[in-house]
Amino acid sequence: xxxxxxxxxxxxxxxxxxxxxxxxxxxxxxxxxxxxxxxxxxxxxxxxxxxxxxxxxxxxxxxxxxxxxxxxxxxxxxxxxxxxxxxxxxxxxxxxxxxxxxxxxxxxxxxxxxxxxxxxxxxxxxxxxxxxxxxxxxxxxxxxxxxxxxxxxxxxxxxxxxxxxxxxxx
Numbered sequence: 576x577x578x579x580x581x582x583x584x585x586x587x588x589x590x591x592x593x594x595x596x597x598x599x600x601x602x603x604x605x606x607x608x609x610x611x612x613x614x615x616x617x618x619x620x621x622x623x624x625x626x627x628x629x630x631x632x633x634x635x636x637x638x639x640x641x642x643x644x645x646x647x648x649x650x651x652x653x654x655x656x657x658x659x660x661x662x663x664x665x666x667x668x669x670x671x672x673x674x675x676x677x678x679x680x681x682x683x684x685x686x687x688x689x690x691x692x693x694x695x696x697x698x699x700x701x702x703x704x705x706x707x708x709x710x711x712x713x714x715x716x717x718x719x720x721x722x723x724x725x726x727x728x729x730x731x732x733x734x735x736x737x738x739x740x741x742x743x744x745x
Contacts, residue, residue: 579677579698579722581656582706583631586622587690588615590635594667597639597646611653614646628654631696633688635660639667647671647678657696659684659703659714672721675729681714698722 596617602610615622632638632650638660639646647670650658657677661684671678677698684703687710688694695704701716717725727733734740 581629581631581677581696581698582693583629583656584627585631585633585688585690585692585694586626587685587688588632588634588638590661591637591640592618592634594639594641594644594646598644598649602644602649608652611649614649614653623653626653626655629656630654631656631694632658633660633684633694634658635685636662637664638662639664639671641667643670645670645674647676648674651676657698659696661685672724673730675725675727675732677717677725679714679717681712684712684714687712 597614598610599613599616602613605613612623632655638658641664643666647667651674655676658671659679659681661682662680663678668678679698681703687703687705687708692708693706695706696702698717701714702711703714704711724730724733727736731740735742
């Protein structure tokens with residue numbers, strides 16, 4: 576039985592969605608709890624207020640291109656359950672894993688979904704299933720060591736749990 580299954584509403588984004596759009600400059604001046612409200616504001620004003628906990632992003636090529644802004648953290652705090660993209664920028668991919676957000680590359684995933692569809696994503700089996708159309712597509716499951724990081728809530732909690740990072744080093 577798979578334990579890493581997400582079922583949610585799809586939000587579709589195109590190619591080369593930049594981390595500057597996910598975590599705009601204004602976020603650096605805001606209290607942490609207000610930062611997610613500005614996610615994608617430049618390309619979809621008001622989008623963050625429409626997102627519900629458990630929603631899923633499906634995107635095109637090179638999702639998360641750009642700087643190493645804490646964009647994945649914004650998505651997670653907004654309530655996004657996972658990100659499935661044709662391809663994910665490497666830096667964003669690892670940043671997402673490190674904050675405990677499930678992400679994966681799934682070539683051609685945009686061909687089986689439309690905005691608003693309900694999908695199921697099974698990270699253990701490597702399967703995206705569109706619950707509205709019955710179309711599905713496979714992807715390569717994440718390695719176990721990356722799933723362990725996500726399951727612990729990110730890299731910092733995992734390192735603390737394993738005694739490799741002190742709670743208060745000073």
